[in-house]
Amino acid sequence: MELGMVGLGRMGANMAERLVKGGHKVSGFDPNADARKAAEANGIAPAASLEALAKALPAPRVLWLMVPAGKITDDTVNTLLPLLAKGDTVIDGGNSNYKDTLRRAQLYAGHGLGYVDCGTSGGVWGLKEGYSMMIGGDAKTVEALRPIFETLAPAKDQGWGRVGPAGSGHYTKMVHNGIEYGMMQAYAEGFSILKHKEEFGLDLHQVGEIWRTGSVVRSWLLDLATDALGKNPNMDGIAPYVVDSGEGRWTVDAALELNVSAPVITLSLMERFRSRDDDSFADKLLSSLRNEFGGHAIKKE
Incomplete structure (x- = not known):
């Protein structure tokens, strides 16, 4: 499966690297050029901007956000909105407030876009041990993303699951x-x-x-x-x-x-x-x- 990773800090880069090792093709963007360069060394195709990242991905596009909660997430979500097409999905893997997630999910649903919140635990050990993921969103959308979650989790059938509708992942x-x-x-x-x-x-x-x-x-x-x-x-x-x-x-x-x-x-x-x-x-x-x-x-x- 192919996807874009937005935010190549330590955790985002580690998750992207685990996905690459699991056979997925990953493109990534980070405003920090050094972060993009380091990610490229681990098999992640760098993009110079969010626009370039969206263009590089095949439809239906999947973008995973690993950026700080609050304004940065809002800015990223709003910038991506006009770059995406019906059927595309954004996964917010950061620690967003679930109330913000509910608002963003409603915004994206109004444009025919999927919005999945993935509460992610594992820290710096996740690259080796796998990540615990608490996922909120539409059941069919989450199921379509199963290959991604199975690769990131400690095992295909352990450490992850859809816990409920949009917002429930970040709440959990x-x-x-x-x-x-x-x-x-x-x-x-x-x-x-x-x-x-x-x-x-x-x-x-x-x-x-x-x-x-x-x-x-x-x-x-x-x-x-x-x-x-x-x-x-x-x-x-x-x-x-x-x-x-x-x-x-x-x-x-x-x-x-x-x-x-x-x-x-x-x-x-x-x-x-x-x-x-x-x-x-x-x-x-x-x-x-x-x-x-x-x-x-x-x-x-």
Whole structure:
């Protein structure tokens, strides 16, 4: 099957490379010339523009977007719209907000175009291990794209599936990432508690290795945490600053809209915010309040 990849950053380039290795013909566009050159070295035919990419693909055209959520996706979708013809399909494999996806899918449907949202998990390991894909869109359209999903997945019948109509793929991936926030926070806190029990002199990498086999807390995230502890036991050179890319916020918003209690995911998001405050006014006020009501000592800067 032939398709175009829009966005040749690390993940997009890796997905395109996996498709090429699986026997698909892939053309790609990225505004970065170096990214196009690197992709070409891995068998991806480069296009100098979105217009050139659309012209290079046979009808019905399939284009896979791997670009950042928000304005960049909107700009790409809007630029492609007049370049496509009835029967063509765009797959958004990025982490778009599902509400934006619903709007874009409706726009494309009005022009006889397919719009499929594919929540994609696998990160930098996807090239080797395959990608987990949660797909939303018209059932017939998704079925026609089966060869692509089977190639990208860990196995033809594992790790992917159509979960519902347009928007449902990105919605499912949003919640997936919210769960990920909570799991990562729990591992981080647990290992921190172990590290602070200094009199035991615990080897955190050893503990992680023990937990990786047979334990009820074993997971791929634990594998990654253990590997990281083996490489850098004290996390030297790493700032205690944790970013978020939006999915955790959207998950919490959805929980509030649906009146669903989600304290673990919500608190894990709050902890990420907390990590960015290196001059916490709130903590200073807390210290002052303890002094005001109880005469407790205040630690000076």
